[in-house]
Every structure is written in C-alpha cells, then in structure tokens.
Amino acid sequence: MRADYFLRAAGPLALLVLSLVPALLWAQQSPWSAWRGEVSATLSGIGLALGLVGMAAFALNIILGARLYTVQKAFGGLERLYRTHRANGRLAYLLILGHVCLIVAGRASLSPQDGLRLLSPAAGAVVFLGLIAFLAMTAAIAATLYARLTHEAFVYVQRSFGVIFAVASLHVFLTAGAKSSSRPLTIYLGMLSLAALAAFAYRSLFGNLLVRRYDYQVSEVRELDRNVVEITMAPLTRHLESRPGQFIFVTFYSDAFLSQFHPVSVRTSGASTTIVLRPGDARDQFHPFSLTSTPSDPDLKLVVKAVGEFTHALHKLDTGARARVEGPYGQFSHLNMRHRRQIWIAGGIGITPFLSMARSLDGTDYEIDLYWGVNDRAQAYFADELEGIERRVGGFRLFLVPEDERGFITPQLISQTSSLQDVDVLIVGPPPMERALRRQLEEAGVPPASIHSERFAFGPRR
Ligand SMILES: Cc1cc2nc3c(=O)[nH]c(=O)nc-3n(C[C@H](O)[C@H](O)[C@H](O)COP(=O)(O)OP(=O)(O)OC[C@H]3O[C@@H](n4cnc5c(N)ncnc54)[C@H](O)[C@@H]3O)c2cc1C
Numbered sequence: 001m002r003a004d005y006f007l008r009a010a011g012p013l014a015l016l017v018l019s020l021v022p023a024l025l026w027a028q029q030s031p032w033s034a035w036r037g038e039v040s041a042t043l044s045g046i047g048l049a050l051g052l053v054g055m056a057a058f059a060l061n062i063i064l065g066a067r068l069y070t071v072q073k074a075f076g077g078l079e080r081l082y083r084t085h086r087a088n089g090r091l092a093y094l095l096i097l098g099h100v101c102l103i104v105a106g107r108a109s110l111s112p113q114d115g116l117r118l119l120s121p122a123a124g125a126v127v128f129l130g131l132i133a134f135l136a137m138t139a140a141i142a143a144t145l146y147a148r149l150t151h152e153a154f155v156y157v158q159r160s161f162g163v164i165f166a167v168a169s170l171h172v173f174l175t176a177g178a179k180s181s182s183r184p185l186t187i188y189l190g191m192l193s194l195a196a197l198a199a200f201a202y203r204s205l206f207g208n209l210l211v212r213r214y215d216y217q218v219s220e221v222r223e224l225d226r227n228v229v230e231i232t233m234a235p236l237t238r239h240l241e242s243r244p245g246q247f248i249f250v251t252f253y254s255d256a257f258l259s260q261f262h263p264v265s266v267r268t269s270g271a272s273t274t275i276v277l278r279p280g281d282a283r284d285q286f287h288p289f290s291l292t293s294t295p296s297d298p299d300l301k302l303v304v305k306a307v308g309e310f311t312h313a314l315h316k317l318d319t320g321a322r323a324r325v326e327g328p329y330g331q332f333s334h335l336n337m338r339h340r341r342q343i344w345i346a347g348g349i350g351i352t353p354f355l356s357m358a359r360s361l362d363g364t365d366y367e368i369d370l371y372w373g374v375n376d377r378a379q380a381y382f383a384d385e386l387e388g389i390e391r392r393v394g395g396f397r398l399f400l401v402p403e404d405e406r407g408f409i410t411p412q413l414i415s416q417t418s419s420l421q422d423v424d425v426l427i428v429g430p431p432p433m434e435r436a437l438r439r440q441l442e443e444a445g446v447p448p449a450s451i452h453s454e455r456f457a458f459g460p461r462r
Pocket of ligand 1: 148149150151152247274287288289290291303304305306307308309310311312349352353454455456457458
C-alpha cells in the first residue's frame with residue numbers, strides 16, 4: 001500500500017519539479033536586482049519567467065498525453081494521469097496567458113503603441129509566431145472545456161496541441177532573451193521540447209507503427225438489443241494480458257463497418273439536430289471499452305452501447321473483421337482495493353468492468369454485493385449469468401434495481417441489505433448518478449478514499 005502510494009505520488013512530484021526547473025535556472029541567470037528597478041523591466045522579467053515555466057508545463061503535458069506505459073504507471077493509472085493532464089494543461093495555459101499579458105504590459109508601460117504593436121505582425125515573425133500559438137492554444141482549450149465534443153473530435157483537438165507546441169517552441173528558441181544568454185536553460189528547454197515532440201510523434205504521427213498493439217479477429221457479434229452489442233475477438237498472434245476491470249483501446253477494419261462512416265452526417269435526437277463533420281479516417285479511431293472477459297480467456301469480450309457514430313457502426317460489424325487492440329489500461333479492479341468487503345454499483349452499461357470482475361471470482365476471500373441499476377428488467381442482459389455466479393461463488397450477491405420498480409440506487413436502499421461500514425464502494429455509471437451517489441455515500445459516512453469510480457469519458461467532468 002505504502003509502495004503504491006509512493007508510486008502514485010512519483011508522477012505529480014516529478015511534474016512539479018520538472019516544471020519549476022526553468023524558473024530556477026532563470027533566477028540564477030537574472031537575479032532580482034537585475035529587473036526590480038523599472039516597472040517595464042519588472043513586468044517583462046516576471047512575464048518571461050511565467051513563459052518559461054508555462055512552456056515547460058506545456059511540454060510535459062504533451063508527454064503526459066502520449067499515454068506512455070511507464071508514465072501512466074507513475075501516476076497510478078490512466079484515469080489519474082488524464083486528471084493531472086487536464087489540471088496541468090490549464091495551469092500551462094494560465095502561465096502562458098500571464099506571460100503574454102505581462103510582456104505586453106511591460107512594453108506598454110514604456111509606450112502604449114509599442115505594447116499594441118506586439119499584438120500585430122509588425123512585431124516581427126518570431127513574436128507573431130508566439131501570438132499565433134497562444135491564440136490557437138486558447139481556441140483548443142476553449143473547445144475542450146466548453147464544446148460538447150465527440151470522442152473523435154476530442155482526440156483531434158488533443159492532437160492539435162502537438163502542432164501548437166511546435167509553433168510555440170519556434171517562438172521560444174528564436175526569441176533572444178534570458179534563455180539565449182543562459183546555456184543550461186537553453187539546453188534544459190531544448191531537451192524537454194525534443195522529448196515532447198518525440199512523444200507527440202510516437203503517439204499521433206507514427207502511432208500505427210510504433211505503439212505496441214495486438215491483432216485480433218472478430219469471432220462473434222451478438223446484438224443484445226437495438227442499442228447494445230456484445231463483441232468477441234480471438235487473438236491472431238499473441239494475446240493481451242489483463243486484470244479484471246481493465247479497459248482497452250480498439251479499432252476495427254471491415255468494409256461493412258467502415259462504410260458506416262461519412263464525411264458529413266446529420267444526427268437527430270428529440271428536438272435537436274447535430275451536423276457532424278468527420279475530420280479523419282475511421283481507421284485511426286481508437287475508442288476505449290472495458291473488457292468483460294476474464295484474464296484467463298485468450299478471447300476478448302466487449303459490451304458496447306450505441307451513443308455516437310463509432311458505437312452505432314459497431315452494430316454492422318461482421319465476424320471475420322480485423323481488430324487492433326491497445327492496452328490494457330486502468331487500475332479500477334476489486335483486486336486493487338483495501339477491503340475485501342466491497343459494494344459494486346453499476347448504472348446500465350456501467351456493468352461492463354464488473355462483468356469481468358464477477359466472472360473472475362473464485363469464491364475465496366471476497367464479500368461482494370453488486371447493485372445493478374437498469375431502466376427495466378429487459379435491459380438486465382447478464383442477470384441470469386450473474387445469478388449463476390451468485391449460486392456458484394460464496395460471498396457474491398446480486399441485487400437488481402430496475403428503476404421502474406424500485407427507483408434509483410441510494411445508500412438507504414443499499415443499507416437495507418448491506419452494511420456500509422468498512423467497505424470499498426466501486427461505482428460505474430452515468431456521470432450524474434456517479435456524482436449523486438458519491439455525495440450521498442459521503443453523507444452516509446463512507447470515507448471519500450473508500451469510494452472509487454470509473455468514468456466512461458476522458459473529457460472534463462460535466
Ligand atoms: C475507461 C472507459 C471505459 C469505457 N467502457 C465502455 C464500455 O464498456 N461500454 C461502452 O458502451 N462504452 C464504454 N466507454 C465509452 C465509450 O468509449 C464511448 O461511448 C465511445 O467511445 C463513444 O464513441 P462514439 O463515436 O460512438 O460517440 P461520440 O460521437 O464520441 O459521442 C459520445 C457521447 O457524446 C454525445 N455527443 C457527442 N457530440 C455531441 C453534440 N454535439 N451534442 C450533443 N451530444 C453530443 C453523444 O450523444 C454521446 O453520448 C468507456 C469509456 C472509457 C473512457
């Protein structure tokens with residue numbers, strides 16, 4: 001447990017230290033006395049320091065986004081890594097915003113016209129490159145935070161940060177300033193920038209060649225209803241090794257599947273209509289799905305609910321289609337919890353990681369109560385199988401909670417059949433359900449550290 005804690009802390013700690021190094025090198029080069037006199041020198045000095053730290057944080061964010069195996073381990077899993085990535089990305093942006101504002105203010109304090117000139121091409125190509133990178137970064141950050149992006153568009157916006165970083169690096173290395181007069185600072189930022197560009201190239205430009213992936217073939221596609229499909233894949237060569245509860249990234253290759261994708265499509269849902277523009281090739285789209293199969297089974301199984309273009313197209317997937325799989329990722333597993341007594345709560349399709357965990361139980365040690373909330377009994381596709389596991393495996397109980405009969409899952413409902421003392425609670429479901437349950441469980445006395453959840457999206461929490 002202690003080693004695990006250190007391992008999780010290693011990533012954020014390294015991030016903090018590596019981001020601050022440029023500020024230390026810069027302070028060594030430009031002592032306080034060098035820039036504290038004039039207002040314009042002070043503003044420019046602080047602005048420069050913010051820019052250097054912001055660029056280091058930006059470079060590190062590109063590295064975090066590359067989903068490198070050792071890096072995600074140092075953060076305690078991909079979900080934690082992405083959380084840090086989001087926070088660090090915002091911080092990098094704020095630092096760079098501070099840089100732009102203070103440099104302009106420093107110049108404007110001498111002459112307002114000069115300050116404004118910095119925001120136009122008249123400032124020279126190098127400065128203007130920096131401004132373009134900043135504006136593009138602003139647009140990309142705003143899109144991630146405020147637009148409702150499809151998974152595919154989200155991935156493309158993330159990739160755009162690599163290009164923006166390359167442009168910003170040109171600005172940093174071509175601008176004369178503290179960096180160019182401090183050799184250690186130039187070397188440090190140079191190495192960090194190269195590492196970031198290499199990580200970007202590894203993931204986004206040459207991912208098909210460089211990222212370790214597994215080849216599978218679809219052996220069965222079973223429609224559970226109009227919206228949910230179960231896919232089974234057999235390994236073509238070596239098979240992926242996973243732990244119960246982990247997820248993979250996968251894409252498929254078949255004419256029937258790929259013919260479902262169009263450059264422009266119109267989606268209607270109730271009164272609203274959305275026009276979807278496809279920026280790239282469906283072959284490059286890797287989507288995350290929890291494994292429902294057990295680690296001992298060389299075949300991989302997924303259960304997918306249709307919510308958008310990719311997941312709808314999976315209903316047309318045919319047996320024999322090729323699949324490429326990357327992973328496994330994730331720490332969300334009953335095996336990683338402190339308590340052997342656990343309460344699992346699934347909302348609808350959120351049952352998938354629990355299927356893998358339940359199928360892996362061998363009756364030893366664990367006491368697990370699974371609460372599965374579904375709209376109605378017709379949607380509890382795996383209830384028979386889970387009841388079979390309940391009969392076979394001591395210590396596992398299933399509580400089906402159809403909303404039309406029993407309402408939502410709440411701590412009060414759980415307390416009727418399970419104790420909430422000394423348990424780990426694992427939740428997977430729609431974000432509003434996860435948020436409400438987390439709050440109610442804390443109010444009912446479950447410590448926050450004992451409540452664990454997996455989100456089915458990597459974007460900002462909504
Ligand atoms: C760790 C993890 C595990 C997962 N495991 C599973 C699993 O086991 N089973 C499963 O079914 N899913 C799972 N998911 C979710 C799955 O990855 C996504 O549902 C899938 O990638 C969506 O792709 P898509 O192209 O079909 O939908 P997208 O087009 O990406 O749409 C995603 C959602 O956003 C909405 N949306 C998108 N754009 C708009 C817009 N402009 N206006 C309004 N709404 C919009 C869509 O309606 C939809 O609800 C998992 C996700 C993660 C992160």
